Amino acid sequence: MHDKVHQAGVTERVALVTGANKGIGLEIARQLARAGVIVLLGARDRGRASAAVHALAQQGLTAQAVQLDLEDEASIAAAAASIAAEHGRLDILVNNAGIVDAEDGPPSAASIAAVRKIVNTNFVGTLAVTQAMLPLLRRSPAARIVNLSSSLGSLTLNGDPSSPYYSARLIGYNASKAALNMLTVQLAEELRDTPIVVTSVSPGYVKTDLTGHQGFLTAEDGARLPVQHALRGADAVSGRFVEASGDTPW
Numbered sequence: 406m407h408d409k410v411h412q413a414g415v416t417e418r419v420a421l422v423t424g425a426n427k428g429i430g431l432e433i434a435r436q437l438a439r440a441g442v443i444v445l446l447g448a449r450d451r452g453r454a455s456a457a458v459h460a461l462a463q464q465g466l467t468a469q470a471v472q473l474d475l476e477d478e479a480s481i482a483a484a485a486a487s488i489a490a491e492h493g494r495l496d497i498l499v500n501n502a503g504i505v506d507a508e509d510g511p512p513s514a515a516s517i518a519a520v521r522k523i524v525n526t527n528f529v530g531t532l533a534v535t536q537a538m539l540p541l542l543r544r545s546p547a548a549r550i551v552n553l554s555s556s557l558g559s560l561t562l563n564g565d566p567s568s569p570y571y572s573a574r575l576i577g578y579n580a581s582k583a584a585l586n587m588l589t590v591q592l593a594e595e596l597r598d599t600p601i602v603v604t605s606v607s608p609g610y611v612k613t614d615l616t617g618h619q620g621f622l623t624a625e626d627g628a629r630l631p632v633q634h635a636l637r638g639a640d641a642v643s644g645r646f647v648e649a650s651g652d653t654p655w
């Protein structure tokens with residue numbers, strides 16, 4: 406009874422995008438809605454969620470607001486319960502929400518409080534959301550989990566002086582994304598015998614609030630690869646770390 410079924414009998418996919426009130430997350434929500442997916446627009450602030458839903462509606466796109474704060478386990482549990490009640494399953498989870506902190510920096514100098522906060526949000530919070538949504542994802546015939554990682558989370562590139570990412574020594578942020586990549590690898594292995602595909606995606610350097618609107622790509626461009634992997638069909642390979650040019654080294 407939960408499934409939204411087209412006349413042709415094809416079931417519409419249901420996607421949750423975290424941190425979808427702005428930036429890359431909002432663009433992912435927009436592109437998934439355009440692709441005909443039922444989009445649950447996650448945001449920690451109800452007002453910001455409603456404003457984003459309204460902005461999509463003005464373009465003729467439908468999304469439903471879901472209050473979800475990665476730092477608040479009660480909000481995560483409530484979001485999972487409401488998705489279960491309304492949709493009965495989840496086909497796509499885009500773990501997009503994430504932070505940087507101006508007090509982050511190299512290992513010798515980064516604020517420990519800032520590092521704790523970044524890792525707690527980007528890694529522990531994402532793990533908590535994923536755990537809570539997993540029972541719903543298991544009810545999908547072919548669920549996709551897309552983790553918004555960064556090439557800054559590549560252990561290999563952090564140790565490669567020829568890499569453009571080498572000089573960005575942000576121990577908190579980079580470690581949070583390396584840990585997120587560990588989630589991708591371990592979860593892909595744990596779910597090996599299921600149809601669920603888990604992917605780490607590095608979107609590129611995108612002009613958003615997170616980068617102070619520095620970057621090479623618009624949020625629309627930055628959303629393309631995560632959306633592509635969220636919608637990937639039977640050829641999807643689990644446990645990969647990808648950027649626009651192909652596989653990224655772990």
Ligand SMILES: NC(=O)c1ccc[n+]([C@@H]2O[C@H](COP(=O)([O-])OP(=O)(O)OC[C@H]3O[C@@H](n4cnc5c(N)ncnc54)[C@H](OP(=O)(O)O)[C@@H]3O)[C@@H](O)[C@H]2O)c1
Nearest residue numbers: 424428429449474475501502503553555610611613614615
């Ligand atoms: N921009 C880039 O160049 C780039 C590159 C590589 C990876 N990424 C990753 O891409 C993702 C999106 O980044 P962005 O550039 O679009 O950043 P952004 O514009 O700053 O958006 C971040 C989103 O995450 C939300 N968020 C932060 N903490 C949260 C929490 N505790 N609970 C729920 N939501 C929370 C924010 O909500 P509020 O509005 O309430 O703060 C916002 O919706 C992040 O994971 C980032 O690390 C970005």
